[in-house]
Amino acid sequence: MHPPITIAxxxxxGARFLRAQLDSIAAQSVTNWRLLVSDDGSTDGSRQILGxxxxxxxxxxxxxxxxxxxxxxxxxxxxxxxADPGGWLAYxxxxxxxxPGRLALGAAFLAERKGAAIWAAxxxxxxxxxxxxxxxxxxxxxxxxxxxLVQSALPGNTILANAEALRILQAATPAAQAADVHAxxxxxxxxxSGAGAAIRRDSAQVLxxxxxxxxxxxxxxTARAKAGRxxxxxxxxxxxxxxxxxxxLEPVAHLFLPENRELLRRFGQMLQASGPExxxxxxxxxxYRQSRSGSVALLGAALAGRLRQRRxxxx
Numbered sequence: 091m092h093p094p095i096t097i098a099x100x101x102x103x104g105a106r107f108l109r110a111q112l113d114s115i116a117a118q119s120v121t122n123w124r125l126l127v128s129d130d131g132s133t134d135g136s137r138q139i140l141g142x143x144x145x146x147x148x149x150x151x152x153x154x155x156x157x158x159x160x161x162x163x164x165x166x167x168x169x170x171x172x173a174d175p176g177g178w179l180a181y182x183x184x185x186x187x188x189x190p191g192r193l194a195l196g197a198a199f200l201a202e203r204k205g206a207a208i209w210a211a212x213x214x215x216x217x218x219x220x221x222x223x224x225x226x227x228x229x230x231x232x233x234x235x236x237x238x239l240v241q242s243a244l245p246g247n248t249i250l251a252n253a254e255a256l257r258i259l260q261a262a263t264p265a266a267q268a269a270d271v272h273a274x275x276x277x278x279x280x281x282x283s284g285a286g287a288a289i290r291r292d293s294a295q296v297l298x299x300x301x302x303x304x305x306x307x308x309x310x311x312t313a314r315a316k317a318g319r320x321x322x323x324x325x326x327x328x329x330x331x332x333x334x335x336x337x338x339l340e341p342v343a344h345l346f347l348p349e350n351r352e353l354l355r356r357f358g359q360m361l362q363a364s365g366p367e368x369x370x371x372x373x374x375x376x377x378y379r380q381s382r383s384g385s386v387a388l389l390g391a392a393l394a395g396r397l398r399q400r401r402x403x404x405x
Contacts, residue, residue, distance in 0.1 A: 092197050093253055094177040095123040098169035100162055102130040104184035105139055107300060110220075111186055112143045114297075120193040124150075124177075128169045130157035136184075164267065166246070166274035170256075171263045179256045181275070183247045185300045186213075187220060192296040196250030199290050206254040206287035208278070210244040213299035220298050228293050229380040235283040235350045238276070239357050240332070240372075240388055241379045244289070246275030248296055251282070258285050262342040269338035272331040280339060284346040284354065323391040333361055333399045365395035 097115060101108065115125060125147075127140055137154070144152035155172065157165045166181060173179050178200065180193060196209035213226045229243050237243060251259065262281045271277045283289060322328050336358050343351045353375060360371040369392045379385045391397055 091122060092120075092178065092201055093122075094174060095120065095180055095193060095197075095250070096173040096177055097123050097125045097180045097182050098166065098173055099125060099127045099182040099184060100130070100157070100165040100169060101127050101132060101136055101140070101184050102157070102162070102165070103132045103134045103136060105132070105135040107185035107302075108136055108139050109143075111182070111184055111188070112139070114186075114188040114190075115182065116143075116147070117190050118188065118193050119190050120197055123180075123193065124174070125152045126169060126172060127152070127154045128157040128165050128172075129154055130162075130165050131159050163271060163274050167263050167267050167271075167277075170259050170274070170278075173256060173260070175257055175260060176253055177256070178253060179249075179251045179259070181246045181249045185302070186247055187298040187300070189296050189298075192248070193250065195292060195294055195296060196248075199292070200250065200252045203252065203288050206252065206258055206282060206285060207289070208244065208249060208251045208255050208282050208287055209290045209292065210250075211248040211292035211294050211296040213245060213248060213297050214295045216298045216300050218300060218302040220300060222298070223301070225295055226299065229291055231291065231380075233279075233283065233289040233291055235280070235346075235353060236375065236377050237380065238280040238283040239335075239353070240377050241384065242273055242276030242279060243380050244275055244279045244291060246273070246278070247299065249275060249278065251278070255282050255287050258282060258287070258345055261345060262338070265341040266338040269334045271334050271338045276331075277335065277338060280335060281342065281345070284339065284343075284350045286347045286350070323387055323396060326396065328391065329361070329397045329399055332397060336361060360392075361397060361399045363398065365393050365398070368392040368395070368397055 140154050158168050199209045215223045
C-alpha cells in the first residue's frame with residue numbers, strides 16, 4: 091500500500107463543473123486518498139457542493155480551506171504547502187473529469203522508485219460538454235532541467251509526486267510564492283528536475299480536459315494557440331516568466347544537483363545578456379524544448395533580445 095495521496099484541488103467559482111470532477115475522484119480505483127480543496131472566495135455555490143461531497147465521504151477525507159485569493163497559481167502553491175509531507179501529492183483542476191485509473195497509473199510508477207519522483211501523463215482535450223476533440227500532444231522527452239528551464243512540459247492536472255518529491259516542493263514553496271511564479275506545474279518541474287528527481291511523462295490519456303471560456307490555461311496544440319504562444323515569446327511575457335522562475339529557484343538552489351546549480355547560475359546570466367550573446371549561451375547550455383520548432387522559436391527569441399530581462403530604471 092502506497093502512502094496516502096493528497097489530492098490538491100484549487101477552486102474558484104467552479105460550481106458548473108465541480109460535481110462531475112468530485113464524482114470522478116470518488117470513482118478512483120485507488121482509494122487511499124484525501125481531498126484538500128482551497129477555495130479562493132467562490133460566490134457561486136461551490137462551497138455548498140463541496141460540503142455535500144464531504145458529507146458523503148468518510149469523516150476527514152475531504153477538507154476545505156480558505157485560499158489566498160491571489161489567483162490560481164498562488165492557490166496551488168498554498169495547497170502544496172498544506173499537503174501531508176509524509177504522503178504523495180496529486181494536483182487537480184476543478185473542471186476536469188478523471189478516468190478511474192488516473193491515480194493508479196502514477197502510483198504504479200512511483201511505487202518502484204527510490205528517492206524523489208514525479209509522474210505525469212496526457213489529457214484528452216474536450217469541448218465544454220466533454221465531447222473529445224483530440225488527444226493532447228505527446229512529448230517524447232528527455233525530461234530534465236535543461237528542458238524545464240525553458241518549457242513547462244508536465245501537465246499540472248496529471249501530476250502525481252511521491253513524498254520525497256513533495257518535501258522538495260514544500261521546501262521550495264515560500265520562494266515560489268514570493269517570486270509569484272507564472273505556473274505551479276512549470277515550477278514543480280523545474281524544482282524537481284533541478285534536484286535530480288526521477289521524471290516520467292506517460293503517453294496514457296488519464297483525464298478529460300474540458301475547454302470553456304473560463305479556462306485559465308487552454309489547449310496548446312491548435313494553430314491559434316501556437317501563434318499566441320509564439321507572440322508571448324516575442325512580446326516580453328515569456329522573459330518575465332523566466333525571470334520570476336529564476337527568482338523562485340535561486341534561494342533553493344542548495345537542493346539541486348551541483349551541475350544544475352551551475353546551470354541555474356549561467357541561466358541567470360543569460361537572462362541579462364544581449365541577443366547574440368543570449369543565443370550563444372543557450373546553445374552552450376544545451377537548453378531545449380520538446381519540439382524542434384519550439385527550440386527554433388526559443389533561439390529566435392533569444393537572438394532578437396526578447397529573453398533579456400530589462401533593468402528597471404531608477405526613479
